[in-house]
Amino acid sequence: MTNSANFRHKRPLLLRPTSLKILSVLALLLFAWCIYLDAQVRYKFEGKRWALPAQVFARTLEIYNDKALNANNLLDELNMLGYQARSEPKSERSYSIRHLSSTHQVVELKVPAHQTLEGYQESSHFRFHIENDIVTQLQGLGSHQALYTLEPLKVGGIYPRTKEERILLPYEDIPDQLIASLLVTEDRDFKHHLGISPLSIARAAWANLKAGRVVQGGSTLTQQLVKNFYLSRERSLSRKVNEALMSLMLEAHYDKQSILETYMNDVFLGQSGSLAIHGFAAASLYYFGKDLRACSISEHALLVAMIKGPSYYNPRRFPERALKRRNLVLSLLNKENLLDDQRYQEAITHTLNVIDKPTLQTNPYPAFMDMVKRQLGKDYHEDDLRTEGLKIYTSLDPQLQHQLENTIASKLPTLESGKQTGTLQVGAVVTATGTGEILAMAGDRKARYRGFNRALDARRPIGSLIKPSIFLSALEKPSQYQLSTLVSDQAFKIEFEDGQIWAPQNFDHESHGEVPLYLALAKSYNLASARLGLELGIDTVHDMLRRLGVKRELTPYPSLFLGSQSLSPLEVTQLYQTIASNGFNMPLRGIREVTNAQGETLTRYPFKLSQVVAPEAIYLLQEALVKTMQTGTGRSAYKQLPEQLVVAGKTGTTNDNRDSWFSGYSGDYLATFWLGRDDNKETHLTGSSGALQLWSDFIRRIPQYPLSMEAPANIQYHWFDQNTAHLTDERCKGAIDLPVWGEPDTSEYQACKNGYSSVKGWLKSWF
Secondary structure, rough: OHHHHHHHHHHOOHHHHHHHHHHHHHHHHHHHHHHHHHHHHHHHHOOOOOOOOOEEEEOOOOEEEOOOOOHHHHHHHHHOOOOEEOOOOOOOEEEEEEEEEEOOEEEEEEEEOOOOEEEEEEEEEEEEEEOOOOOEEEEEEOOOOOOOOOOOEEEEEEOOOEEEEEEEHHHHHHHHHHHHHHHHHHHHOOOOOOOOHHHHHHHHHHHHHHHHHOOOOOHHHHHHHHHHHHHHOOOOHHHHHHHHHHHHHHHOOOHHHHHHHHHHHEEEEEEEEOOOEHHHHHHHHHOOOOOOHOOOHHHHHHHHHHOOOOOOOOOOOOHHHHHHHHHHHHHHHHHOOOOOOOHHHHHHOOOOOOOOOOOOOOOHHHHHHHHHHHHHHOOOOOHHHHOOOOOEOOOHHHHHHHHHHHHHHHHHHHHHOOOOOOOOOOEEEEOOOOEEEEEEOOOOOOOOOOOOOHHHHEEOOOOHHHHHHHHHHHHOOOOOOOOOOOEEEOOOEEOEEEOOOOOOOOOOOOOEEEEEEHHHHHHHHHHHHHHHHHHHHHHHHHHHHHHHHOOOOOOHHHHHOOOOOEOHHHHHHHHHHHHOOOOHHHHHHHHOEEEEOOOOEEEEEEOOOOEEEOOHHHHHHHHHHHHHHOOOOOOHHHHOOOOOOOOOEEEEEEHHEEEEEEEOOOOEEEEEEEEEEEOOOOOOOOEEEEEEHHHHHHHHHHHOOOOOOOOOOOOEEEEEEOOOOOOOOOOOOOEEEEEEEEOOOOOOOOOOOEEEHHHHEEEEOOO
């Protein structure tokens, strides 16, 4: 009886004090854990959800009458932008081209709506001719405009350490047909469940049981978002519990629209090298080369199809799998009456329409991007550049950059095969003569090399590139120096206090006596240049170099006059930019504007200039640099260039031919090239036989206008005898027509000593 009574009075296990204490502790821990999870859900969802990379864009290509434009270069850029060639461009991002002759093409373009620095541009459809590399007969095929633009090419990004590419779209900009495709495929009950869906789990379990394998998942979109947004990829029961709890919390705090928007911007949809493609907007550019809002129903279906396995259903690698999966999504839309039979039958006949070359590239122009990052580093913290989704609009010209790379790839092997040059390296900078904007850059012979940037950091002696600054210093003194002024090219030597002797020589080891100032520069005579520099004084030349834009510490010795000063290609370009810009100093810049992710302007980098050299002196120097190209050390350029293309420039060679330089310009572009070896050994190349050959090949590839110099009012032309620098008659042999600032520095007149220069001149003398 006692034992029976005791048995009847025993408490259930869960009601015993110890059990209740344990349960209370567990409940408290669960409550605390839920509070922690809830805080995590709200903190990340309400804060900065992603580290957004800065996007870097090239310049916007403008099309207008009289623009210099080459048809082949245009096609290169259209291909980079993902345009499709068609017999008749009916859809956006398509074009046609008809060749009427080798020098006359007709181009028709359909351009999607896009954003430029000038604001939002509506979609456009227009046609134009290219005749001898000049745009003519521009005609709108809708509304007519004087100028049309193409969307700027994305040329890179400054990525967070997670290496994720993502372009955010607000919910209202997400196409309805994409949302329908997503929900019918991934979560039909999304609008009704509370974060988890027992019905979906049961449906998936039944489908998997019938198939004998896992063919369907039961996770809701909310669970998928939680898994990717908050949790690790660990597969465990605890992670699944956390996933369910956080899904319920997410649904309790936020509306369906916010959850769906976040999911569609976060979902992983592919891999481009080390760069992960997240969100439908970035995936649309990566796979189709166009804005998500411009995609067709079949293209939206393909993007949704890849959610199940972006690698397995990669349309570039496995097009058959991707097509089958895409058609499954379309069939689900049709079964749910979200796509009528006619549109369904049409959609399943469409090809995948995936572009061959992704428009999302991880910084394909490393030298230029290096320069951009350095300029941005003066105004922005690195974390802001990597995480705030800034949009950086640059001056990079993809057409010029492409041709610069082609020149280097084709010409360097040719130069190396001809002489014992060793392995050559290169640094090059291309700018717009009128603005100082950097349009193209090369820091290595390998276009995609990410490392030492020779365009910015290879500081090497510049040789005869220094000479224009000496001659410009002289030409600022018109009472003493004109282009016709005779200067001595006789040998000399200077003994310094320490006993060292400086005895410069000409390249040909000969002296040339008294020569006109313009000829001394055109022929790059060292003796005449050094003597002129000594007459002017080192301080005078230093002052000129400073005004021309050189900021580096300058050599205080006479060897400066022959180019012992070391500069980088970018610094040389700054110096010559001032000359090419008619004496206006304009700081080189590669960035036009920076906006935030919403397109609001944060920083503008405006065009700045200041007159630092008298226009008359610059005009005389440019005349001498034109003659350098026509009859001097740069004359071999015209083996590749047409005679009507007037250009100006200067070669540079250093001791033992270690460095080969050239900097020159046309009416549109200035380009500087350096060639040399990283071990600083002899290249066996002069400025003329090395860098000038690359410059000439590059310039011939791009359409441009010739250099056109307008003489200032007090510049007059006179005829001079080349040998005596006396005024003479234009009909005399050896007479040369030279500009003079003010009055000639001689009043002596010399009659023709050796007869007239032509029968025509002889006849003129009679009438």
